[in-house]
Amino acid sequence: MGTSLTLFKVFNIEVRVHWSFVLILIYGAFAYAGSDSNVLFGSLYGVLVVLLVFVCVTLHEFGHALHQLLSNSTYPSVSGTSVPRDFVELPSQLMEHWVTEPEMLSIYAKHYKTGEPMPKELIDKIKNSSFFNQGFSNVEIYAASLLDMAYHTLEAPVKIDVQTFEKEYFTRLGLIPEIVSRYRSTYFTHITGGYDSGYYSYTWAAVLDNDAFEAFKEKGIFDKGTADSYRKNILQENGIMDPMQMYVNFRGHEPGIEPYLRNLGFL
Numbered sequence: 001m002g003t004s005l006t007l008f009k010v011f012n013i014e015v016r017v018h019w020s021f022v023l024i025l026i027y028g029a030f031a032y033a034g035s036d037s038n039v040l041f042g043s044l045y046g047v048l049v050v051l052l053v054f055v056c057v058t059l060h061e062f063g064h065a066l067h068q069l070l071s072n073s074t075y076p077s078v079s080g081t082s083v084p085r086d087f088v089e090l091p092s093q094l095m096e097h098w099v100t101e102p103e104m105l106s107i108y109a110k111h112y113k114t115g116e117p118m119p120k121e122l123i124d125k126i127k128n129s130s131f132f133n134q135g136f137s138n139v140e141i142y143a144a145s146l147l148d149m150a151y152h153t154l155e156a157p158v159k160i161d162v163q164t165f166e167k168e169y170f171t172r173l174g175l176i177p178e179i180v181s182r183y184r185s186t187y188f189t190h191i192t193g194g195y196d197s198g199y200y201s202y203t204w205a206a207v208l209d210n211d212a213f214e215a216f217k218e219k220g221i222f223d224k225g226t227a228d229s230y231r232k233n234i235l236q237e238n239g240i241m242d243p244m245q246m247y248v249n250f251r252g253h254e255p256g257i258e259p260y261l262r263n264l265g266f267l
């Protein structure tokens with residue numbers, strides 16, 4: 001198509017984007033830089049980060065697409081992305097891990113004049129900057145996840161003031177006053193609307209995807225054998241066994257929390 005541009009090509013799959021995405025990219029760079037034009041024009045680091053976020057989102061959605069396309073189930077209601085909520089983000093979030101791998105960057109992030117791949121020091125800088133504030137932001141998320149659970153584990157109808165309930169719950173939990181829940185009860189839409197006690201699933205999916213990527217790291221991020229096993233055990237076999245069993249069939253064991261903690265910079 002004349003109006004699209006090639007973003008990258010991997011496994012003989014060419015990912016093309018509509019030209020309007022370039023405008024979104026430029027807009028995003030300005031949004032990232034905000035009023036501090038030095039951030040954008042001083043180093044163009046903002047543009048680089050926005051580019052990586054863009055690739056990340058593209059691969060994330062591509063992961064959902066692969067899950068849907070490669071599903072081999074009889075019943076649509078249990079195939080593709082129609083799997084338990086705390087499993088559905090595994091195929092998508094897993095894909096995000098490739099974005100900053102040097103082997104992957106050498107495919108799509110080259111210097112526009114020399115064709116040189118991105119230098120290791122720059123990659124390290126980007127990875128290190130991703131550790132910033134993770135403790136704070138994850139405690140926010142865990143607090144919201146637990147609050148969601150607290151509402152959904154009430155055993156009988158009660159008449160409560162949600163702000164008092166929330167305050168008492170967090171005090172019991174020991175949440176320090178410097179950190180608040182990512183969402184307060186009055187605008188925490190994930191409490192209902194289909195998620196219903198499922199806000200934790202983002203964190204659980206992160207435990208799964210970080211552990212699953214270790215399998216690729218062990219044998220090589222483009223290892224065909226690992227990719228085939230992942231396709232067979234995770235993407236195809238939906239609806240016929242417990243997702244944890246599917247995971248064990250792929251990985252050989254249940255997920256450990258260490259890869260998740262390590263990638264957040266906590267270990």
Ligand SMILES: [Zn+2]
Nearest residue numbers: 060064089092
């Ligand atoms: Zn997703």
